[in-house]
Structures are given as C-alpha cells and as structure tokens.
Amino acid sequence: MVVDHRLIGKVGRVIGAIEPGRVGEIMIAIRGGHESYYAYAADQDERIEKGARVIVLEQDAPRTVIVSRFS
Amino acid sequence: MLMYKVAEPNEALIISGLRAHHGPEGDAAGLGFKIVVGKGAFVVPGLQKVRRLSLDIHEAELDLECVTTQGIPIGVRAVVIYKIADDFASIANAARRFLEQEDQMDVKVHNVFAGHLRAIIGTMTVEDLIRNRDKLTQATRESAANEMQRLGLTIDSLQLQDITDQTDYIQNVSMPEAARVAKEARIAEAQADREATEREQESEALKAAARSDSQIRQAEVMAQAQQAQARAEQAGPLAAATARQQVVVQETKVAELEAQRTEQRLQAEVRKPADAEAYKQRTLAEGERDARIHKAEAEAREVELRAAANAQKVKIEADATAESTRKVGQAEGAALQARGAGEGEAVKAKGLAEAEAIRARAQALAQNQEAVIAQQIAEQLPQVVGEAAKAFGNIGQMTVLNGAEGIGQMFSQVLGMGAAAVPMIRNLLTEDGAARRQEAGEQAAEPRKETRSRAR
Numbered sequence: 001m002v003v004d005h006r007l008i009g010k011v012g013r014v015i016g017a018i019e020p021g022r023v024g025e026i027m028i029a030i031r032g033g034h035e036s037y038y039a040y041a042a043d044q045d046e047r048i049e050k051g052a053r054v055i056v057l058e059q060d061a062p063r064t065v066i067v068s069r070f071s
Numbered sequence: 072m073l074m075y076k077v078a079e080p081n082e083a084l085i086i087s088g089l090r091a092h093h094g095p096e097g098d099a100a101g102l103g104f105k106i107v108v109g110k111g112a113f114v115v116p117g118l119q120k121v122r123r124l125s126l127d128i129h130e131a132e133l134d135l136e137c138v139t140t141q142g143i144p145i146g147v148r149a150v151v152i153y154k155i156a157d158d159f160a161s162i163a164n165a166a167r168r169f170l171e172q173e174d175q176m177d178v179k180v181h182n183v184f185a186g187h188l189r190a191i192i193g194t195m196t197v198e199d200l201i202r203n204r205d206k207l208t209q210a211t212r213e214s215a216a217n218e219m220q221r222l223g224l225t226i227d228s229l230q231l232q233d234i235t236d237q238t239d240y241i242q243n244v245s246m247p248e249a250a251r252v253a254k255e256a257r258i259a260e261a262q263a264d265r266e267a268t269e270r271e272q273e274s275e276a277l278k279a280a281a282r283s284d285s286q287i288r289q290a291e292v293m294a295q296a297q298q299a300q301a302r303a304e305q306a307g308p309l310a311a312a313t314a315r316q317q318v319v320v321q322e323t324k325v326a327e328l329e330a331q332r333t334e335q336r337l338q339a340e341v342r343k344p345a346d347a348e349a350y351k352q353r354t355l356a357e358g359e360r361d362a363r364i365h366k367a368e369a370e371a372r373e374v375e376l377r378a379a380a381n382a383q384k385v386k387i388e389a390d391a392t393a394e395s396t397r398k399v400g401q402a403e404g405a406a407l408q409a410r411g412a413g414e415g416e417a418v419k420a421k422g423l424a425e426a427e428a429i430r431a432r433a434q435a436l437a438q439n440q441e442a443v444i445a446q447q448i449a450e451q452l453p454q455v456v457g458e459a460a461k462a463f464g465n466i467g468q469m470t471v472l473n474g475a476e477g478i479g480q481m482f483s484q485v486l487g488m489g490a491a492a493v494p495m496i497r498n499l500l501t502e503d504g505a506a507r508r509q510e511a512g513e514q515a516a517e518p519r520k521e522t523r524s525r526a527r
Binding site: 007016017022023024025031033035036038061062063064 | 156157158160161164205208209212213216217219220223225
C-alpha cells in the first residue's frame with residue numbers, strides 16, 4: 001500500500017467521536033488545506049470525544065489513520 | 072519533440088507509457104503510471120499518454136423508499152457531496168476506476184449509496200432521522216467508509232433533504248407535542264397578554280410619571296438656563312466695568328507718573344534755577360541791606376552825636392532863658408502884687424464909702440421919705456425929659472407950620488409931658504422905695520465880704 005509519510009506525526013482534531021470498535025473522523029491540516037480522515041484509536045478501548053486533539057500514529061487505509069490522544 | 076503539459080489546480084495528470092512507472096513523482100513503485108498534481112510535466116507524444124482526472128466536487132441525488140428500524144416506510148430524498156481525495160493512493164484508486172468515465176461516476180456512486188442509505192436508515196428510527204444528525208453521520212461513515220475508500224472517494228457531506236411519510240407517522244408523533252406546544256403557546260400567549268397589559272399599564276403610569284418628571288425637569292432646566300442667561304447678561308457689563316475700572320486705574324497711575332515726571336522736570340528746570348536766582352538775590356539784598364544798615368548806623372550815630380550836641384546847647388540856652396524868665400517873672404509878680412494890693416485898698420475904701428452913703432440915705436429916707444423922693448425925681452428929671460425928647464429925635468425932619476409959635480408950643484408939650492410924668496414917677500419911687508430900703512438894709516449887712524472877694 002502506498003503510505004503518505006507526510007501524514008504521520010500530524011496533529012488533528014476529532015470531528016466525529018472515536019469509540020471502541022467504531023470508526024471516528026478527524027480533520028488534519030495537510031497539502032495546504034484541510035482534509036478529513038477516518039480514524040481508529042490506537043488503544044482499542046479508548047474513547048476519544050469530539051473536539052479532542054489527536055496525533056496520527058500510522059496509516060491504515062488510504063483515508064483511514066490510527067490516532068492517539070494528544071495532550 | 073517534447074510537449075509540456077500543465078495540470079490545473081483542480082485536476083491531476085495521469086501519465087502512462089515510457090518510463091512512467093518510475094518517475095520522480097511520489098512513490099510510484101508498482102503503480103504503473105505517473106500522477107502529477109499542481110505542476111507540469113514533459114511528455115513524449117506517441118510514447119507516453121496523458122489523461123486528466125478532475126478533482127472537482129460531485130454530488131449525487133438519491134430518492135429512495137426506505138424502512139426505519141421501527142418498520143415504518145418513509146420516502147427519503149438525500150444529496151451526497153463527494154470528491155476524489157487528494158492523496159496519491161486515492162487518486163490512483165479513482166484513476167483506475169473512473170478515468171475517462173467521469174460522467175458515469177455519479178451513477179455508480181448513486182447506486183453504491185442507495186444501498187448504503189437503505190442500510191443506514193434501517194438502523195435508525197424516524198425520530199433519529201429527524202433530530203440526531205450526529206448519528207446519521209456516524210452511521211454513514213461506518214457503512215460507507217470502506218466502499219468509498221476503495222473507490223478513492225471521500226464524502227464531504229450527506230444531507231437528507233426531505234422525508235415523506237405515507238402513514239402520517241411523523242404527524243402523529245408530533246401531534247401530542249403539537250397539542251402540548253399549542254396549549255403552552257396559548258398559555259404563554261394569555262400570560263404574555265396579561266403581562267403585556269400589566270406592563271402596558273405600568274408603562275402608562277411610568278410614562279405619565281416620566282412626563283411629569285420631564286416637565287418638572289424642563290422647567291428646572293429652563294429656570295437654570297434663564298438664570299445662567301441672566302448671569303451671562305450681567306457678566307458682560309460687569310466685566311466691562313471691571314475692565315474699565317482697571318483702565319481707569321492704569322490711567323490714573325499714568326497720570327500720577329506724568330505728574331511726577333512733570334514735577335521732576337519743573338524741579339530741575341524751574342525750581343533749581345529759581346532757588347539759585349533767589350539765593351543770588353537774597354545774598355545781594357543781604358549785602359545791600361548790611362551796607363545800608365552800616366550806613367544808617369553811621370548816620371544815626373552821627374545824628375545822635377549831633378543831637379546830643381544840640382541838646383546840650385539848647386539845654387544850656389534854655390537854662391539861661393529860664394533863669395532870665397524866672398527873674399523877669401519874679402519881678403513882674405512882685406509888681407503885680409504891689410499893684411493888686413493897692414487896688415484892693417482902693418476898692419475897699421470906695422466900698423466902705425458907698426456903704427456909708429447908703430446907710431446915710433437909708434436913715435435919711437426913714438426920716439424924710441418925701442424929700443428924698445423929690446430929690447431923686449429932681450435928680451432924674453433931666454433924664455426923663457431927655458427920654459421924652461427922644462420921641463422927636465426919631466423924626467428926621469419936622470416942618471413947623473405955624474412958625475415960632477409952633478415951635479414954642481411943641482416944647483411946652485414936651486415939658487408938659489415931663490411934668491405929667493412926675494406924679495407917676497413918684498408913685499413908682501414910693502413903691503420902689505419900700506423895696507429899695509429893704510434891699511439897702513441887706514446890702515449894708517455884708518459889704519466887707521463883697522470887698523474881699525473883689526480884692527482877690
């Protein structure tokens with residue numbers, strides 16, 4: 001799979017809550033604009049509410065990333 | 072024979088052919104073609120092929136009959152807004168599926184999404200559809216995410232435009248709420264009306280009070296304004312008077328200074344010269360006076376000495392004269408004394424003689440009054456006749472008409488008149504004789520006294 005390395009390490013904000021077993025959504029500043037990515041939490045049991053800041057750890061699918069809470 | 076192709080901002084160039092499988096753009100390993108976004112690339116016509124893939128936004132309209140989780144059939148009209156994602160993986164996925172077939176993309180997305188939307192609505196209730204937007208988005212994401220990623224698309228938005236309800240479910244659901252809302256609305260309206268009326272009345276009262284206050288305040292302000300105006304009107308003349316007063320004060324000072332200057336000038340120009348002149352004249356006059364005094368003193372001394380000499384001379388002369396006069400007086404006094412003594416003797420002797428004579432006459436009268444009277448008449452007759460003749464004496468010129476006889480007649484008449492007077496005289500003498508005797512007696516009593524006084 002083609003991995004966009006510019007995505008890793010970026011910090012974004014949650015626009016759709018990330019819950020265990022359910023996909024959420026985050027907004028990241030990239031390529032001079034803002035794009036939304038689907039997101040799962042790195043910790044499977046973690047719940048990240050809407051509005052929280054997260055950091056991108058790895059890319060799972062073209063529009064799906066694994067994030068962790070960034071504080 | 073190179074051509075330079077430039078990608079528009081909203082498109083990607085898909086270059087395939089010679090050497091495109093390991094171009095400089097991105098990690099194209101195994102991709103089989105080159106993706107160029109936002110810049111240009113040289114292509115060799117014939118050996119390479121360039122396609123353009125629009126990255127514009129697309130929208131697909133959906134109109135579906137769905138069944139909710141409650142089994143209620145509803146009609147849904149929705150719009151899906153999507154685009155080809157901007158990362159190379161998505162562009163590659165999309166390029167493989169939709170390149171040169173972009174007009175079919177909406178149809179394909181519509182078909183994909185129709186199924187997904189049915190599934191989504193099947194997990195939700197009507198109430199959720201109406202109210203819970205987050206749940207709809209979440210459900211869309213969960214069901215459509217993988218499909219859309221495979222197609223290289225990203226969903227920007229899913230909007231439910233309209234929900235139609237054949238069983239009036241929505242209406243019935245809303246009915247109690249509507250009734251409650253209507254009730255509350257009426258209550259609220261009534262309450263609001265009541266409160267509004269109350270407020271209106273309060274407002275009216277407040278307005279009236281405010282109007283009254285305003286009028287009072289206006290009157291006060293007007294009074295203050297008039298007061299201020301009056302004060303301002305007074306201020307002008309007052310300031311003018313003050314200014315004029317100051318001007319007068321300054322002018323007075325100027326006049327005083329001018330007077331002082333004039334005085335100083337007069338002191339310098341008039342008084343000092345005058346003083347000098349006066350001093351000069353006084354000194355001259357004093358000198359002159361002193362000279363005159365000395366001269367007068369000298370003259371006085373001279374006169375004094377001369378007078379003393381004269382006085383001495385006069386005194387001596389007077390002494391001499393007095394001596395001579397005294398001598399002469401003494402001589403004359405002696406002469407007069409001698410003469411007076413002589414005369415006194417003579418008078419004394421005469422008086423004694425007369426007194427003797429009177430006494431003798433008195434004795435004689437006492438003895439023979441008639442003879443005495445006769446004698447007296449005789450003594451007096453010539454005088455009587457003389458008095459009678461005086462009557463003629465007063466006539467200037469007498470003309471006698473009958474010659475010598477006339478003159479004789481006239482003399483006889485005169486004599487007759489004298490004769491006629493004799494008895495009258497006698498009477499007179501008789502009466503007079505008594506008085507004279509008495510008188511003669513008294514005279515005889517003090518003849519010595521009379522003589523003594525005359526001697527003195």
